[in-house]
Amino acid sequence: MLKGKHIILGISGGIAAYKSAALLRLFVKAGAEVQVVMTPNAKQFITPVTMSALSGKPVVSEFFTANTGEWHSHVDLGLWADAMVIAPATASTIAKMANGVADNMLITTYLSAKSPVFVAPAMDLDMMRHPSTVRNISMLRSYGNHIIEPAEGELASHLVGKGRMEEPENIVKALDDFFRASKSLAGKKILVTAGPTYEKIDPVRFIGNYSSGKMGYAIADHAAARGAEVTLVSGPVAIVPENPAVKVVSVESAREMLEACGKYFPSSDIAIMTAAVADYAPAETYDHKIKREKDGLDQISLVKNPDIIASLGEHKRDGQILIGFALETDDEFNNAVDKLHRKNLDIIVLNSLRNPGAGFRTDTNQVSICFRDGSRKDYPLKSKSEVADDILDVIESKYAANN
Numbered sequence: 001m002l003k004g005k006h007i008i009l010g011i012s013g014g015i016a017a018y019k020s021a022a023l024l025r026l027f028v029k030a031g032a033e034v035q036v037v038m039t040p041n042a043k044q045f046i047t048p049v050t051m052s053a054l055s056g057k058p059v060v061s062e063f064f065t066a067n068t069g070e071w072h073s074h075v076d077l078g079l080w081a082d083a084m085v086i087a088p089a090t091a092s093t094i095a096k097m098a099n100g101v102a103d104n105m106l107i108t109t110y111l112s113a114k115s116p117v118f119v120a121p122a123m124d125l126d127m128m129r130h131p132s133t134v135r136n137i138s139m140l141r142s143y144g145n146h147i148i149e150p151a152e153g154e155l156a157s158h159l160v161g162k163g164r165m166e167e168p169e170n171i172v173k174a175l176d177d178f179f180r181a182s183k184s185l186a187g188k189k190i191l192v193t194a195g196p197t198y199e200k201i202d203p204v205r206f207i208g209n210y211s212s213g214k215m216g217y218a219i220a221d222h223a224a225a226r227g228a229e230v231t232l233v234s235g236p237v238a239i240v241p242e243n244p245a246v247k248v249v250s251v252e253s254a255r256e257m258l259e260a261c262g263k264y265f266p267s268s269d270i271a272i273m274t275a276a277v278a279d280y281a282p283a284e285t286y287d288h289k290i291k292r293e294k295d296g297l298d299q300i301s302l303v304k305n306p307d308i309i310a311s312l313g314e315h316k317r318d319g320q321i322l323i324g325f326a327l328e329t330d331d332e333f334n335n336a337v338d339k340l341h342r343k344n345l346d347i348i349v350l351n352s353l354r355n356p357g358a359g360f361r362t363d364t365n366q367v368s369i370c371f372r373d374g375s376r377k378d379y380p381l382k383s384k385s386e387v388a389d390d391i392l393d394v395i396e397s398k399y400a401a402n403n
């Protein structure tokens with residue numbers, strides 16, 4: 001499960017830091033890419049040279065490289081990671097993490113990390129059971145961090161008790177188990193549509209819209225990360241999926257999109273239709289460029305495009321889940337719920353163009369997820385990546401209830 005995963009290994013200054021080299025070795029052996037971040041004190045226990053040789057990357061420890069002045073971006077690191085593991089986590093590092101004391105690179109990276117964070121405490125037994133440590137660890141838990149409990153045994157102080165950092169093999173196993181469990185959509189086939197459609201007028205002109213495809217691509221990426229087999233039927237966009245497992249079927253017009261969806265929908269468990277399909281296409285297309293003087297085109301006759309989602313709704317099997325998007329400006333909820341029933345959908349995701357930051361071409365979105373029984377869940381403005389996760393969480397629980 002760790003193959004190709006980006007892992008930040010944070011090392012703080014405790015004697016158990018000697019075990020971090022073995023831990024790093026195991027991560028690399030499992031196929032993970034590892035970036036080591038060390039606190040200044042950790043370097044007293046194990047050298048950055050050892051860690052950079054084992055990881056194949058320079059160790060990050062300071063905010064700047066002293067001689068070049070190059071700044072190390074904890075924000076970029078935090079975004080890069082699929083998981084952050086702090087092993088060993090000393091009492092002091094745990095206290096700083098609990099309270100957001102961002103005075104070293106490890107803590108700033110931790111505060112920026114969007115990935116799951118695993119903390120493997122290591123300290124003497126009395127430090128471990130001190131009320132402040134107990135409280136700090138429970139605060140870390142309440143933030144959603146995963147605590148890899150220390151083992152009982154002989155400690156560096158020769159005292160015997162709880163405080164030994166968990167063995168590297170078991171830390172690797174904890175991550176492996178986590179990623180296995182988070183493959184919550186494994187075995188599911190998901191069809192996603194995204195982007196605009198282009199309706200051809202002549203070889204150089206089309207009718208289109210401003211859809212960037214970002215919302216659909218985020219959903220496709222996240223569904224694939226959860227283990228689904230994803231087919232993304234995409235209109236013309238300037239982006240590519242981040243997840244190489246997503247299969248892209250590129251189309252241009254609504255008719256081509258309908259054809260592709262007709263092919264993939266029957267075998268899909270879930271279809272999520274985010275595409276901004278053009279409602280109309282030119283009645284006639286020219287195979288030469290229309291000339292201003294000669295052709296004298298001052299009107300374009302249009303014909304209605306097929307309603308792709310409605311046609312899937314007609315053919316929906318028991319147990320299949322069909323999700324639509326609605327972009328509304330007036331009477332948003334009534335219009336969205338009306339669309340949901342008309343098109344035989346299970347869920348409709350409403351984004352209102354009235355909300356600044358929501359809709360086309362932005363990196364953020366503010367949605368309400370509406371259900372057949374008229375109930376709905378409203379969400380605050382979030383990144384499209386976070387919105388994708390919210391939508392998938394709702395779909396997963398709906399799918400579990402239906403099947």
Ligand code: CTP
Pocket residue numbers: 193254273274275276277278279305306307308309310323324325326327339
């Ligand atoms: N949709 C579709 N095919 C179309 C139009 C829309 O599959 N020809 C899908 C969209 O991908 C979206 C949902 O239908 O999931 C609602 O899209 P929207 O444009 O809001 O719906 P319309 O039926 O076109 O409604 P309106 O009258 O508001 O234009």
